[in-house]
Amino acid sequence: MFQILQEMISYSFLTRALVVGSLVSLCAALLGVTLVLKKYAMIGDGLSHVGFGALAVASALNMQPLYVTIPVVVIAAFFLLRISENSAIKGDSAIALISSGSLAIGVVVASVNGTNTDLSNYLFGSILSVSKKDEIICIAVSIVVVLIYILFYHRIFAITFDENFAKATGLHTQAYNVVIAALTAITIVLGMRLMGTLLISSLIIFPSLSAMRVFKHFHFVVIGAAVCSVLCFFAGMTASYCYELPSGASVVLVNMFALAVCAVVGSIINRLKKH
Amino acid sequence: MSLLQCKDVSMGYEGKTMLQNINFQVNEGDYLCIVGENGSGKSTLLKGLLRLKSLAGGEIILGDGLLQKEIGYLPQRLPSQKNFPASVYEIVLSGRLNQLGWRPFYTKEDKRIVRERMEWMGIWHLKKESFSVLSGGQQQRVMLARALCATSKLLVLDEPVTGLDPIVTKEMYDLILRINREQNITIIMVSHDTKASMEQATHILHLGKEQLFFGTCEQYENSEIGKKFLKEGA
Numbered sequence: 001m002f003q004i005l006q007e008m009i010s011y012s013f014l015t016r017a018l019v020v021g022s023l024v025s026l027c028a029a030l031l032g033v034t035l036v037l038k039k040y041a042m043i044g045d046g047l048s049h050v051g052f053g054a055l056a057v058a059s060a061l062n063m064q065p066l067y068v069t070i071p072v073v074v075i076a077a078f079f080l081l082r083i084s085e086n087s088a089i090k091g092d093s094a095i096a097l098i099s100s101g102s103l104a105i106g107v108v109v110a111s112v113n114g115t116n117t118d119l120s121n122y123l124f125g126s127i128l129s130v131s132k133k134d135e136i137i138c139i140a141v142s143i144v145v146v147l148i149y150i151l152f153y154h155r156i157f158a159i160t161f162d163e164n165f166a167k168a169t170g171l172h173t174q175a176y177n178v179v180i181a182a183l184t185a186i187t188i189v190l191g192m193r194l195m196g197t198l199l200i201s202s203l204i205i206f207p208s209l210s211a212m213r214v215f216k217h218f219h220f221v222v223i224g225a226a227v228c229s230v231l232c233f234f235a236g237m238t239a240s241y242c243y244e245l246p247s248g249a250s251v252v253l254v255n256m257f258a259l260a261v262c263a264v265v266g267s268i269i270n271r272l273k274k275h
Numbered sequence: 276m277s278l279l280q281c282k283d284v285s286m287g288y289e290g291k292t293m294l295q296n297i298n299f300q301v302n303e304g305d306y307l308c309i310v311g312e313n314g315s316g317k318s319t320l321l322k323g324l325l326r327l328k329s330l331a332g333g334e335i336i337l338g339d340g341l342l343q344k345e346i347g348y349l350p351q352r353l354p355s356q357k358n359f360p361a362s363v364y365e366i367v368l369s370g371r372l373n374q375l376g377w378r379p380f381y382t383k384e385d386k387r388i389v390r391e392r393m394e395w396m397g398i399w400h401l402k403k404e405s406f407s408v409l410s411g412g413q414q415q416r417v418m419l420a421r422a423l424c425a426t427s428k429l430l431v432l433d434e435p436v437t438g439l440d441p442i443v444t445k446e447m448y449d450l451i452l453r454i455n456r457e458q459n460i461t462i463i464m465v466s467h468d469t470k471a472s473m474e475q476a477t478h479i480l481h482l483g484k485e486q487l488f489f490g491t492c493e494q495y496e497n498s499e500i501g502k503k504f505l506k507e508g509a
Contacts, residue, residue, distance in 0.1 A: 039355070158369040162350065162369075164348075164350050165348055168326070168344075168348040169344050169372045212360050215360060218365050
């Protein structure tokens with residue numbers, strides 16, 4: 001195992017993919033706990049589709065992809081948040097509309113532009129897509145996400161558990177929601193090309209669900225999700241390297257496996273506690 | 276100076292008036308029950324008191340040095356919270372949120388108050404338990420302890436006994452009455468249960484899109500509307 005890792009980091013593009021991927025996994029897991037518990041998980045999925053559309057347009061116009069995608073997805077995040085706060089049922093279909101709409105725009109733009117070959121890379125991810133610049137931005141954003149999470153941990157908990165109570169104690173819950181949505185948007189954009197637009201939302205949802213099977217305290221869930229997410233990413237990348245599998249999909253498969261293991265462990269713990 | 280005073284308060288939703296002509300005051304140590312039929316604007320008024328919704332007109336004046344953020348709030352039970360992965364201690368601690376200010380973490384003093392309030396509620400031994408495994412009554416005690424962490428003056432309770440069985444309901448009412456009497460914490464409670472309200476409260480506010488009655492329990496019993504409403508409830 002150690003030898004394989006050593007072999008992997010001898011390729012500079014693979015090192016970059018590992019750095020960016022593990023940082024994105026970490027951030028996605030932290031944000032994911034809140035998103036899943038607040039029932040905003042679909043926003044993550046919607047955002048990745050918007051990101052795909054923006055990415056296709058950016059490359060058609062020959063622009064720096066991150067400069068176009070990050071603002072577009074952040075704006076979409078505010079928008080989706082607004083919709084889901086106003087009414088639950090309408091919000092659900094609105095997210096589906098925006099997702100499929102952006103996907104359609106992306107596919108049409110990409111095919112008109114004659115870059116059909118890239119399409120599968122966009123949709124399912126490619127480890128070759130991570131540039132030096134991505135790496136730097138990714139490190140910076142991850143530091144911000146982790147710092148915000150630590151400094152605002154108690155406030156994030158309060159908002160996740162009971163937004164009305166938090167608001168009644170004078171917290172500007174709307175501002176926190178916007179910050180969480182914006183950070184989610186940026187995390188998704190950074191991880192999108194590596195993991196694939198169709199697969200990136202799994203990084204938000206799987207780790208927190210896995211952690212919730214086993215842990216019943218909020219701080220354990222957060223730490224568990226973060227650790228699980230990073231471990232699954234490394235395991236997935238290693239499997240992808242050894243068996244020449246697509247990287248994004250391998251990471252998702254490992255996450256699925258982890259969820260299954262956590263579900264079994266969780267039910268065993270429950271049974272032991274009852275006795 | 277009263278603790279809380281409503282002057283000509285009106286509230287609405289998308290241009291429609293839901294509540295108007297609300298005029299009442301609550302003094303320190305009072306126990307006010309807000310009664311009325313479904314849709315009479317009880318919960319709307321609470322949201323106005325807590326500034327969760329803005330007023331369409333009038334004003335709410337806080338006195339006796341009570342700050343807006345120092346109102347302890349027990350919301351209606353949300354189904355989504357039932358399975359929330361959090362320990363009892365984590366939840367009660369979040370009641371100290373209004374004391375954080377710019378600090379990122381809670382102090383020893385916060386933790387001392389959390390312990391004290393949990394002991395009042397008799398839930399200190401449950402501190403490491405997960406919220407999701409508790410019974411309905413225990414969960415309400417946790418939420419009450421959290422509300423008490425936020426205040427030493429005024430508690431606002433939104434239907435605190437909904438969905439609890441009769442024995443646990445009685446325990447809950449006794450607990451609220453004890454908080455009111457022993458800690459001298461003022462209570463404003465929205466309730467469906469008129470009979471219990473009459474036994475517990477010192478004052479009654481009867482709503483029906485507007486203020487139908489405000490006064491003490493005895494006055495309510497002798498009023499036209501009180502007689503009619505109490506008979507229907509019985």
